Amino acid sequence: MLFCRPLMETSSDRRQEVLAETLARFLARGAHANVTKLLGRVRPEDVAAVLERFDAAERLDIFRLLISDFPDSAGDVLTGMEPARRLALLEELTPEQIAGLLERIPVDDAVFVLESLPPALHDQLLELVDLRELTGVQAQLAYPEHSAGRLMDTGLFALPETVTVRDSIAAIQEKRDVEMIFYLYVTDRDGHLIGVTSLRQLLMSKPETPLSEIMQRSVIKVHVETDQEEVARQASRYDLLAVPVVDDHNHLVGIVTVDDIIDVVQEEAADDLLRMAGTSEGELLYEGRVLRVARLRLPQMLISLAGLLATGVLLASFQSRFPDALFLLAFVPVIMGLPGSVGGQAAAVALRDLAAGQFAGSGNLPAFVGRQLKVAGVLGLACGVLAAAAALAFQRNPWLGAAVGLALLVAMPLAALVGALTPPLLARLRLDPAVASGPLLLAVHDVLGILVYFALASVFLRHLAG
């Protein structure tokens, strides 16, 4: 994110600004008829973006107008909103109103909205949704979290291999409700996925050709239980606009479209960023609720607190062995900080390589760890020499310089080793690897740094004390 503001404002920025101002003016005048007229003329995505600029009460007013006059677009607006604002809005509606909204949006979007809600509201809605026979939603929620089954759109379009090009085009012309058609999946008599072709290929082929003759037989596909991140990786690697989803028996059960894949990539990136900082995506859902957000962060914070207290006790007890050498303290922040930095860097690169599927080859992880060790060694040498020079300049004590320099030279590669190994290890244990480079690991690096530093200082004790 080198530049966060667009180098040039886009037309949609300007459009949203005008929309926001006009809406605000109409609302201030209580001109609800005008608001309704305006809402009928704009894209639901723009309304979703513009709603973020209003306060909670105005947002609810506008949304209520949408529900009564444009119920279809109200559902789309809901899908396009930020989680915290969506939750706040939904809590003001009756469960029946919400169920009514969910019925009007595609099943995969309904699943997405339901998933983003707190468990209590989610369960309450599911009961209502069940009554209304939105069974598709129930079925998709039965797949594991973050799986292709949760993400997929089941309103897919597939034809048997014996159908001709002419009939396929006729079928597409009739299917007005399927939103995005660019690939045409081909199945055998029993619904097994056996090929794929494109709308464009249809246009290029003779009308009487059966699909079996023009289809590509090798299809990139995923299983219903494949993790969404892997689905995104497949789509990205093969530049696909949609990935077909099959069950255990290769029956085609849905497709994941590229718009949802972009959402997955963004969501996972945000999640990694937040987890690395020691919090989580729940932060976005509960953003207005101070206590909820604080509670999200508290567990890791308490573990950090315990780790840092232990470090402190170590520090105080070590220093008490050098009562006359308070100057040792001047290097404690460096010894605690730099290994933490280099460990965090190794962990960040490991996370990125994990996300890119880089540790698939057997030799890749050891090679990676080796590289991180070497880089940390070089940095440890450079920083060690500089810190030792500072110690000499500051205290004219070569033994202090040696202790500081050696401590960095040892602790920095050690921290890089821990940082590089922890994320892949956690991933292998099916735990969250992003936590690894967060506050937790920093406390580990602190303890390691202090131990190495004071161990070396003890060795040089006689000279230091003098």
Add this chain to the structure above:
Amino acid sequence: MLFCRPLMETSSDRRQEVLAETLARFLARGAHANVTKLLGRVRPEDVAAVLERFDAAERLDIFRLLISDFPDSAGDVLTGMEPARRLALLEELTPEQIAGLLERIPVDDAVFVLESLPPALHDQLLELVDLRELTGVQAQLAYPEHSAGRLMDTGLFALPETVTVRDSIAAIQEKRDVEMIFYLYVTDRDGHLIGVTSLRQLLMSKPETPLSEIMQRSVIKVHVETDQEEVARQASRYDLLAVPVVDDHNHLVGIVTVDDIIDVVQEEAADDLLRMAGTSEGELLYEGRVLRVARLRLPQMLISLAGLLATGVLLASFQSRFPDALFLLAFVPVIMGLPGSVGGQAAAVALRDLAAGQFAGSGNLPAFVGRQLKVAGVLGLACGVLAAAAALAFQRNPWLGAAVGLALLVAMPLAALVGALTPPLLARLRLDPAVASGPLLLAVHDVLGILVYFALASVFLRHLAG
């Protein structure tokens, strides 16, 4: 990234594994004819992924076979590789060979490969590319880095508004070289973008209808200089498969397709992650070169070193005022660590909100900062009480408890304030906001923590010393 390994292995994983094993077996036997035969039968994307599993020499062998026998797919393999491996391969080839490869891939991919190279190689290649009249590449490289102009595909397909549906379909059937057609952009006589329609809409319309009657007139578009992150945001918000790119005069000059948009989102996410850890994407390009990577990280590391040394001098000089109260030290890591954590959390949430375009409304930033302050206040209170209790238990000194508890209560919100404000501020100054939550800011939090802690300790001096 909750689970990094797929819950279920995908078919393409297995395919790549089989491919890797077979290739390795053929290579070991020196059966080059078999290798060639195999390479001719598989997807370039799979070859790119599988090459990552071989060592440098084998990789070069396989790639040389590709160049001589499947030059078209060699270019695609190159595009699909990790930057570090791509660079290593390219450095083994002659500039003429590289130029030959670049000529065979789409202009936007050639721009992408060139951009990822170190400046020296890049310049050398550009001279050759110029000679061969790949002028499109030159023109695109003239746009700012990370702009839509760099990213776009200029081999687009647009038709004038007066063309009929029948003639449009005929034109698409002839245009065999344009890779992805799903939208059909419509221009006026002078090449201005005035509408868009889809392949599917064409199929649904009467053959004699002119495009002007079926096209949608309000087109989401971006300017050539729009930042790529904004392009991705538009595509994601409106669920587009491609975004048209126009110049100052609304002339349609290219399109950015969704496959490139996914790459942008992934790249920006990786970049944020690495910058937050105090390094950069160059890490991925130079991964094998220890000294290059170390040099990338060194500048920030040195600033950290300076900051931490200053903290250390502060710490030592403060502690020298309490020669009998070494137990003060036991809380120094807590005082340095927890504010840093909460500051990093505020910065991470700010980064995520920046990426989601959340600070567009004028009141949004103050509201965000206010929320972060409150959360940090709650956490500061909780951690402060616990740390004070630890101080009481540990030293039976209520004054120490008061100093520790109050220090956290003050320093944690202070750190959250700095962490929350820095990324948006840097973004507004057109600087990199991700650096904000990295090692640099940690040093700032350290100094702040120490200052607050010892200032409070000084107030309670008499009681503490006793």
